[in-house]
Amino acid sequence: MYLHNTQYENDDEYNDDHDDDDDDHDHDDDDDDDDDDDDDDDDEEEDGAPHYFLNPFGHHPPVPNVRFACRQCPAIAGTATIPTNFQCLPNQNHILCQCCIQPMPDRRDEADIHQHCEICKQFFCNIYFQQCQRAGCLGCLNRLRDFNFAPRHLNNFVNENPIESQIVQDYLTTNHKTMRDLLTDCCDCLDRNEFTCPGIDRNAAIPSSKIVCYKCGLKIFKELAYQFRVRMKQEDIFPVMLRNRDNCYYGRKCRTQYTKGTHAHRLNHACEQTKF
Known part of the structure; x- marks a missing residue:
């Protein structure tokens, strides 16, 4: 999973509006006309809420990442327990480990940085962070001969x-x-x-x-x-x-x-x- 650094705003308002829409659809058939009017009103109220759509022209440009902060982001790196000489920039793109579901900086284009399986191409953090954070992880990414299978x-x-x-x-x-x-x-x-x-x-x-x-x-x-x-x-x-x-x-x-x-x-x- 590839995470673009998009700023999420008004998430609670956006979710609340959609929850209201779901409740409106639960009314009896006799109130359908009233529901349509209510939906129209809701649409007008949601004009200020964020809208999510696919960009036909490619990826969104990276912007400062707040939601997905990894162990090498400035706010966390100071308390990290892993040795590192790398720190994420404000516009750092991240990828998601498919074992612990935690982000790490996307550094796949750098030599000797191993962040994905060379067969299925999925992302894993065990080698990069020297230990995956998921409890019970047996080494989600490794050299073939170094595995210890359960x-x-x-x-x-x-x-x-x-x-x-x-x-x-x-x-x-x-x-x-x-x-x-x-x-x-x-x-x-x-x-x-x-x-x-x-x-x-x-x-x-x-x-x-x-x-x-x-x-x-x-x-x-x-x-x-x-x-x-x-x-x-x-x-x-x-x-x-x-x-x-x-x-x-x-x-x-x-x-x-x-x-x-x-x-x-x-x-x-x-x-x-x-x-x-």
């Missing part, structure tokens, strides 16, 4: 298939590894071009350093975890009965794997679709 978001993390997910989970447990270790291993494979992922340029110097939001990062991690499962050797799969299973014709795109546990258990779904 366990509650990692149920059935391999293609939403509980059997294939448990195979990887058992492998991690046997080898004394964590989900964080799995993310690191997957990112290393991504950097070596052994794994691929939509939205990440394989020719990038360090693909795993891509700046992404939590939601996009979680989606990427699940895709990489699926590729990790595909690459696992049969001797690393436990229990033994899950080794050397026939591949499902529909592979990872099979819909039955989500509705019938026996099907998901009997056939391997860490494979691509071969029947269309």
